[in-house]
Amino acid sequence: MASWWDGFELWLTGLSFVPQSALVLVVLVPLCGGVAWLLDRVIAGAFAVVGRREPVSPAPDPEDC
Numbered sequence: 001m002a003s004w005w006d007g008f009e010l011w012l013t014g015l016s017f018v019p020q021s022a023l024v025l026v027v028l029v030p031l032c033g034g035v036a037w038l039l040d041r042v043i044a045g046a047f048a049v050v051g052r053r054e055p056v057s058p059a060p061d062p063e064d065c
Helices: 002-014 018-048
Strands: none
Touching: 002 018
């Protein structure tokens, strides 16, 4: 596994800036979004267990526009 990772790291660092950035964005944006969603669900579940739920937001008033 370490050998594979070393080869991948060398390949990635050998790319120019634009492909590196594109590859990192393609991988990290969905990964970070998934981790954020998962943390949101876990924290909301923990708050529900201890009795703290999200407040219900009132319906928007059409005259506020």
